[in-house]
Amino acid sequence: MRRSLLLLTVITFVTWIGTRMTAVALPLVALAETGEVWATGLVGGMAGLPLLTVGWWGRGLRDRLISGRALAAVMAVNAAGLAVVPVAALAGQVGVFALCASGLVTGAAGALLGPAQRALVADLADEHVAQGGQTGSARWLAWQDLAHRVSMILAPPAGAWLVVAWGAQPLLWCEALVVALAAVVMLAVPAAHRHEPTPEGETPEGVSALDVVRSYPQVAAGVLMAGVGGVCWFGFSLGLAVLGVEHGQPGALIAAGMSGYGTASVITSLLVPLVIDRLPRVPLMVVSWVVLGATFVLLPTAAPSLAVIAALAAVGGVAMPWGIAALNALISEQTTGAERRAAFTVQTVLHSGGSSLGLLVGGALIGWAGTGPVLVATGLAQVLAAAGGALWAWKARDKAIAGQERWRVQRGTVAKGARTSS
Numbered sequence: 001m002r003r004s005l006l007l008l009t010v011i012t013f014v015t016w017i018g019t020r021m022t023a024v025a026l027p028l029v030a031l032a033e034t035g036e037v038w039a040t041g042l043v044g045g046m047a048g049l050p051l052l053t054v055g056w057w058g059r060g061l062r063d064r065l066i067s068g069r070a071l072a073a074v075m076a077v078n079a080a081g082l083a084v085v086p087v088a089a090l091a092g093q094v095g096v097f098a099l100c101a102s103g104l105v106t107g108a109a110g111a112l113l114g115p116a117q118r119a120l121v122a123d124l125a126d127e128h129v130a131q132g133g134q135t136g137s138a139r140w141l142a143w144q145d146l147a148h149r150v151s152m153i154l155a156p157p158a159g160a161w162l163v164v165a166w167g168a169q170p171l172l173w174c175e176a177l178v179v180a181l182a183a184v185v186m187l188a189v190p191a192a193h194r195h196e197p198t199p200e201g202e203t204p205e206g207v208s209a210l211d212v213v214r215s216y217p218q219v220a221a222g223v224l225m226a227g228v229g230g231v232c233w234f235g236f237s238l239g240l241a242v243l244g245v246e247h248g249q250p251g252a253l254i255a256a257g258m259s260g261y262g263t264a265s266v267i268t269s270l271l272v273p274l275v276i277d278r279l280p281r282v283p284l285m286v287v288s289w290v291v292l293g294a295t296f297v298l299l300p301t302a303a304p305s306l307a308v309i310a311a312l313a314a315v316g317g318v319a320m321p322w323g324i325a326a327l328n329a330l331i332s333e334q335t336t337g338a339e340r341r342a343a344f345t346v347q348t349v350l351h352s353g354g355s356s357l358g359l360l361v362g363g364a365l366i367g368w369a370g371t372g373p374v375l376v377a378t379g380l381a382q383v384l385a386a387a388g389g390a391l392w393a394w395k396a397r398d399k400a401i402a403g404q405e406r407w408r409v410q411r412g413t414v415a416k417g418a419r420t421s422s
Helices: 002-034 037-057 068-090 096-130 137-165 168-186 209-215 217-232 234-246 252-278 281-302 306-334 337-369 371-421
Strands: none
Touching: 002 037, 002 068, 002 096, 002 137, 002 168, 037 096, 037 337, 068 096, 068 168, 096 137, 096 306, 096 337, 137 168, 137 252, 137 306, 209 217, 209 337, 217 234, 217 281, 217 306, 217 337, 217 371, 234 252, 234 281, 234 306, 234 337, 234 371, 252 306, 281 306, 281 371, 306 337, 337 371
């Protein structure tokens, strides 16, 4: 079982490296082939549509993605979607249709793959522990998150170098091939034998994300924080880019911020798997989002100092992996089977989909309100979401404790009555 978990982690790392490299090459191919700047974002924009709607169209599919074989089929579809643009380029037919088709196919595959991979990791880790293993789902999911973050640091510069050395089109072919090979390797990953099927009499469509959110308030609180954080991320990425222009340092502030954030998050992610099992989940999520929000609030006061911007961003980078790891651990510990996959899906939709939505409207908001006020507002929104999530989780905990106490009292009363009658 450990071998299967290692394979899943390696596949995650390799495919994310390829995805982030493609993000460098794809806009260049679109621009070169169409001559239109607006076409450079078509693939990414269209990929966001399936992600935002996967809770609707994916309900009948996600409960079938419980093995490496099933995930391999989705990865093969993803590879086909990635090949659309380079195939069209060979024929000189890269246009709106090809770009949109590639975005829709890869977006749909990605919307299914992310939650399914995390759910399968949690299922296999549960079985690993049941067989006497020492490493549970919280740690394995933290290792998977580390693979994401390492790719964030390594892939963009590697992609830029390969674009210069090979050209953009060969890099796109390479990514499609890598994903296809990863699909073949994924065939070696089994389904977890301890996987809990949908209860008798229920269809896979019977478990909705809304039902899961209602049933698990702590998970709902964590997903709320992550969703708000995703929407507010544009304050950092777009905000620092515009702030640098305003201070006569175009590109410098965003480079300093991203470098500080990315490096700190990767270093922290090396520590997270070692200690995540010893830390409380909800407090860890709350502190993580409060710290990240606070760094957003302080960023306008740090400009134009590159060192201070990098230091503040690094503080946010240190905080973020803890919150993500705590939420993944909470989902894997409180849910199983169809509910687990639904929970991971709603996490993906709100966080990643929220990021896409924020980037879509963020530029207009910055243009209307100004960079400083938007950074402060997005930071405060994350702090308030963390406070609201903490209150939600705490009230749910108190309610659960009160319910348990009532049950104990009723049980004691019944037992006392039985003794008296005897």
